[in-house]
Amino acid sequence: MAVGPGTLPQFAAIAGLRIGIASAGIKKPGRKDLVVLELAEGSRVAGIFTRNQFCAAPVHLARRHLAEGQPRFLLINTGNANAGTGERGMADAAECCQRLADEAGVPLSAVLPFSTGVIGEPLPVAKIVKALPDALAAMDSNGWAAAASGIMTTDTRPKGASRELMIDGQRVAISGISKGAGMIRPNMATMLGFIATDVAVAPEVLQQLASELGDMSFNRITIDGDTSTNDACMLIATGASGAPEIGVGSTHLPALRAALAEVYLELAHAIVRDGEGATKFVTIEVTGAAAQQEALDVAYTVAHSPLVKTALFASDPNWGRILAAVGRAGVPDLNLSALEIYLGDVCLVRNGGRAEDYTEARGQQVMSQEEITIHIDLRRGDVKETVWTCDFSHDYVTINAEYRT
Structure with a gap:
């Protein structure tokens, strides 16, 4: 049960970003429950995370890797939150990141982990590791729709948004997906959001946009007042479009901000429309x-x-x-x-x-x-x-x- 049509858009491909989806069988055999985002070298990533003090192991590790290195891969699993799992949870999250790093030939800090699902259960590392080669082999620049389905938990439908705009005569794209239907009262919520653009954005501007736009969208929705342990919303700028970099004083910043704001709000509203059991x-x-x-x-x-x-x-x-x-x-x-x-x-x-x-x-x-x-x-x-x-x-x-x- 959900409100409104809930159809996915025609996603614009993001230059410098590919997506691979695989089945690890974490909760249900055969379900596509593992998503890997590959970012071109030089991509920049910013984001906001849950403010729940019992935040999950992947949240701790993603924050650490984001501060330490240059992200090249985002590793997302559903079916298991890896939250409330103590030191073992940290070790499990790190092992999954290390195995992906080894497969892809990048440093450990280049992998950001994200998990969603049941709290308190050990992460099935062996299942995830076994499925990593399949996810990497499935890499495609047009994987947004499959990824939107792959990150769902109690969601009844996938959620996505996409926009294109012109910057200095160059067509650039924005695409994003989100998941969440319950345990929603950010700061943040039991949600994940991944928004990407192929514009080059200065690091300080990217973080400002991630915080500002996240606050006015994902941090303005609530299903039930509960704040989860795993939530994250990441903003990625690959810089692969060829358009000029957008810095603090760029004349193109207002147009980019407006387009991103539309995507953020559409994805946040989609979560409320798909709230568990929602009819209004x-x-x-x-x-x-x-x-x-x-x-x-x-x-x-x-x-x-x-x-x-x-x-x-x-x-x-x-x-x-x-x-x-x-x-x-x-x-x-x-x-x-x-x-x-x-x-x-x-x-x-x-x-x-x-x-x-x-x-x-x-x-x-x-x-x-x-x-x-x-x-x-x-x-x-x-x-x-x-x-x-x-x-x-x-x-x-x-x-x-x-x-x-």
């Missing part, structure tokens, strides 16, 4: 806040309310649940008579109570839609923030109750 895609807009944090506090309090989320699933315009969530968001000295709450274009709350022109029929009409916007105007400043979430259905409970079976 919900935008929560908070305007008129005095500070960014209070806007986010209000948005996330509404987004995480089980009562709001179950009302959304039932298409029940129970606006009192939204009002109650706003009231407990912790905003100091909130003027209840000034704020307004809208469901779509229908005003629910005004002057401290139900809006005079509100009717149940109008609220019901909005709640019956597949895509809904909840707008909260605090009327105490000029700060605006937006968070995207979904409803809670019976299927969410079933999926998570049976996750390991």
Whole structure:
């Protein structure tokens, strides 16, 4: 169950990047569950990782290798998170990286590992190592669609986005994939994201873009309020397009940022649309806040309310649940008579109570839609923030109750 069509785009190939997919049989025999990205020499990589203090072994190792070396390969497995596995987990992640490095003839630090799946189980190193030659043999510049499927866990559909633009008369490309459907409340979430462009981007600009765009997309979505142990979103710039390098003062930076922002947001929204058991895609807009944090506090309090989320699933315009969530968001000295709450274009709350022109029929009409916007105007400043979430259905409970079976 998911919201919207969810069709993959026609991915633009990224010059200087190839993708190989193989079956290691980590959780299910025959499933394509191992993905390897090969980056041209000189490629640059930046990214953001989970802020969960119990972060997984691959997160520790990817951070270390990213700081130490020049990444040439990204090694991604599904079916096993290699989290909560202690020293053995670190050794297992390092061994998989070393074996890929040996196969490809690159230093250990040139391999960045990423894992997603069940927490607390030892990584099946032998299965992964055995499948590495198959992944390398399958290298193809047009492997994005297969990779989007290969990194899925409880996802019901693959997620991808792609754009092309002109820089200094040269056509350049951006393509990306993401995975995630539950345990989503970044910073980050149980998600992986890989976005690549064949533009050359200065290292400091690349990291700024990775942080800034990730914060406004993947770090503005939530399915259930849980932050996972394995999450990462990587931004790759191969520089193989032939277009001039984009530095801090480049006149082409705004165009690149805008195109990347579209890809980041599309991939983040795809995760919410495919939230475990989701039937509604919900935008929560908070305007008129005095500070960014209070806007986010209000948005996330509404987004995480089980009562709001179950009302959304039932298409029940129970606006009192939204009002109650706003009231407990912790905003100091909130003027209840000034704020307004809208469901779509229908005003629910005004002057401290139900809006005079509100009717149940109008609220019901909005709640019956597949895509809904909840707008909260605090009327105490000029700060605006937006968070995207979904409803809670019976299927969410079933999926998570049976996750390991």
